[in-house]
Amino acid sequence: MNLLMCPVCxxxxxxxxxxxxxxxxxxxxxxxxxxxxxxxxxHKHSKNPGDxxxxxxxxxxxxxxxxxxxxxxxxxxxxxxxxxxxxxDIGCGEGYYTDAMQAEVMQCMGVDIAKNAVQVAAxxxxxxxxxxxxxxxxxxxxxxxxxxTSLFSPIPKEEILRVLKPQAYLIVVTPAPAHLFAMREALFxxxxxxxxxxxxEQLQDAFELIEQPIVESEFxxxxxxxxxxxxxxxxxxxxxxxxxxxxxxQGSTQLKAAFQIYLFQKK
Numbered sequence: 001m002n003l004l005m006c007p008v009c010x011x012x013x014x015x016x017x018x019x020x021x022x023x024x025x026x027x028x029x030x031x032x033x034x035x036x037x038x039x040x041x042x043h044k045h046s047k048n049p050g051d052x053x054x055x056x057x058x059x060x061x062x063x064x065x066x067x068x069x070x071x072x073x074x075x076x077x078x079x080x081x082x083x084x085x086x087x088x089d090i091g092c093g094e095g096y097y098t099d100a101m102q103a104e105v106m107q108c109m110g111v112d113i114a115k116n117a118v119q120v121a122a123x124x125x126x127x128x129x130x131x132x133x134x135x136x137x138x139x140x141x142x143x144x145x146x147x148x149t150s151l152f153s154p155i156p157k158e159e160i161l162r163v164l165k166p167q168a169y170l171i172v173v174t175p176a177p178a179h180l181f182a183m184r185e186a187l188f189x190x191x192x193x194x195x196x197x198x199x200x201e202q203l204q205d206a207f208e209l210i211e212q213p214i215v216e217s218e219f220x221x222x223x224x225x226x227x228x229x230x231x232x233x234x235x236x237x238x239x240x241x242x243x244x245x246x247x248x249x250q251g252s253t254q255l256k257a258a259f260q261i262y263l264f265q266k267k
């Protein structure tokens with residue numbers, strides 16, 4: 001069952017050979033890496049939106065080392081409990097979480113605005129429909145999705161409501177207040193705690209909050225692993241260069257990750 005929507009005319013897309021095509025003959029070729037680019041030029045605000053190649057490679061190296069595996073396992077367990085068919089991962093990045101979640105569903109799509117991230121993701125798992133696209137106009141048919149996930153990504157509320165079936169689910173993952181606190185203390189003069197509850201307030205009129213567990217893990221990083229972690233976060237460009245350098249010169253760094261998971265159901 002094809003769930004993709006033409007970003008130009010909003011008609012359903014169907015796949016023939018290696019080309020997605022709609023009734024109005026708009027066509028989109030599947031790239032050799034195995035993804036399709038549905039981020040049309042009229043929806044673009046910059047030439048290369050999303051994460052840089054350096055950030056994508058750093059994230060792949062850090063996540064594949066297993067430091068955030070407790071979060072990945074918690075998500076997989078929750079999706080197994082929900083017993084859903086179609087999953088849309090919004091802001092899938094280089095695919096670490098999407099790849100694991102795919103095993104629990106019949107059909108899985110990963111969408112990200114960063115082409116270089118999707119190119120890396122597409123090599124992971126050929127059973128996922130990998131798409132370059134924007135959350136502002138999700139290239140997915142109305143009321144076709146059982147579960148949307150947004151992990152450390154923007155939450156295009158109206159688009160999520162459009163693509164979700166009635167009573168379908170949304171999982172949001174965002175940093176809990178204690179997330180990487182020691183690292184942020186080292187990088188910034190003043191550290192503000194993360195405020196995950198703002199997402200509940202943003203969504204409460206259209207979604208019912210079902211569960212809100214926090215997943216925590218502690219780990220010790222060597223210099224290269226710490227550099228990868230910093231490079232994959234907004235801290236890479238927000239921190240003062242001298243503070244970042246001082247932290248990266250430490251032999252090892254002990255950190256605690258804390259992830260807030262919210263499970264919502266569409267009202």
